[in-house]
Amino acid sequence: MFNFHKNHKILVNMAIAGFLTLSLLIAVLPASQMQKTAPLPDQMAFTEMEQEGLRLYIAEGCVACHTQQVRSIEMDNVWGDRPSMPSDYYFSKQRLDVWRQSPSLLGSERTGPDLTNIGKRQPVKDWHLMHLYNPRSVVKESIMPSYPWLFEEKATDKVTPEDVVVPVGSPFFNKPNTKIVASTKALQLVAYLQSLKQTEMPGSSPTFIPQNKKEVVTTSATDPNQALLPDGAKLYANVCAACHQANGEGIQGAFPSLVGSPIVTDPSPEMMVKVILMGYDARSEFAQMPPFADQLSNEEIAAIANHERTSWGNNASTLSAEDVKKIRDMVNQQNP
Incomplete structure (x- = not known):
């Protein structure tokens, strides 16, 4: 019927027809039947500044080294509170025009950390600006390139x-008598990064697939105040070390040192716990510290405080989760 050996036009036309048929069956028809994704109830659309920051995120190549996908395996729990789902990308995946789809933000490798929840993990604007100007200024071991042109x-x-x-x-x-000033582009990029926070789902959330073995780390029970508390050193590394550094010495002119700090070593932990709960923005020479009342439990705050009060030469008394609860209740009564 078809003499492909003698009529090359038939061969070309059949190849084109086969390609179009397979494209319809494999790509077009399944895509047209897929349920359209909707945003989560509390999910916020990007502001104009955040939208511009998203474009800069793509233009500067951030997606080459950072992912924005929390997988369902338990080891990814450090990057988000739940696995990612299609709705998380609703506002970042709007079409550029009828012909062009917006670039994917999922990423393919984690040369740098996943950024799905970076706005919650690191809410301090000055930290992000310093990180963009020179990543080594806040993360000593960072291999990320600097962006001084911003x-x-x-x-x-x-x-x-x-x-x-x-x-x-x-x-x-x-340089004497000279300051580094953030450009509009730098502020837009930071605004986008600070907007990256996982939206809570109504009802039950997708869960992580547990690993075969999960190590539960608690501090030594020799001190009754620290018995059954989480590992304060690990929590400090995850929550506080980015600003105050692993050695507790902070960064001069940006984040205060905890070594020998009168707030940290005060016999009464009240002020220290208040700072963790409510944040701190009273000293112009340092960046603003965000509040952690909604992010950390009483046990986690006690563990972090005890680590800071007994590390780097500090030798203050420890506190229990009950001590933190009393201070939290007092703060809630004073600020209803």
Whole structure:
């Protein structure tokens, strides 16, 4: 019927017809029958600034080294409170136009950490700005490239109240009478990163597939205040070390040192626990610390506080989860 050996036109036409048929069966028809994704009830659309930051995130190649997908395996629990689902990408996957789909943000490798929940894990704007200007200024071991073109050097007397000064100090920047000022693009990119927070699902959330063995780490029971508390050192590393550093010395001009700090070593832990619960923004020479009342339990706060009060040469008394509960209740009564 078809003489492919003598009529090449028939061969080409059959190849094209086969390609189109398979495309319809494998791609077009299944896609047209898929249920359309809707945003979660409390999911917020991007602001104009965050939308511009998303475009910069793609343009600067961040997606090459960072993923935005929390897999259902238990080891990914560190990146989010639940596995990712299609609705999480509703606002970032809007079409650019009728012909173009917006770029995928899932990523393919984790040269850097997953950013699905980075706005919750690291809410401090100054930290993100310092990280973009020179990642080693906040994460000593970072291999991430710097983005100095997103910033401007300004003479101190030329800095205006509208300028956002980045608290980068020696050895990363030490020009006298000069400040690093964030550009509009830098602020847009940081706004996008700070917006990356997993939305809570109504009802039950998807769960992680448990590993065969899960190590449960608790502190030594020799101190009654620390018995059955989580591992304070591990919690500090996950929650606090990005700003205050693993050695507790902080970053000069940005994040205060906890070594010998009168707040940390005070015999009464009340002020320290209040700072963790409510955040702190009273000293202009340091960046703002966000509140952790909604993120950390009484047991976790007690474990972190005890680690800080007994590490790096600090030798203050420890506290229990009940001590933290009393201070939390007092704060809630004072700030209903």
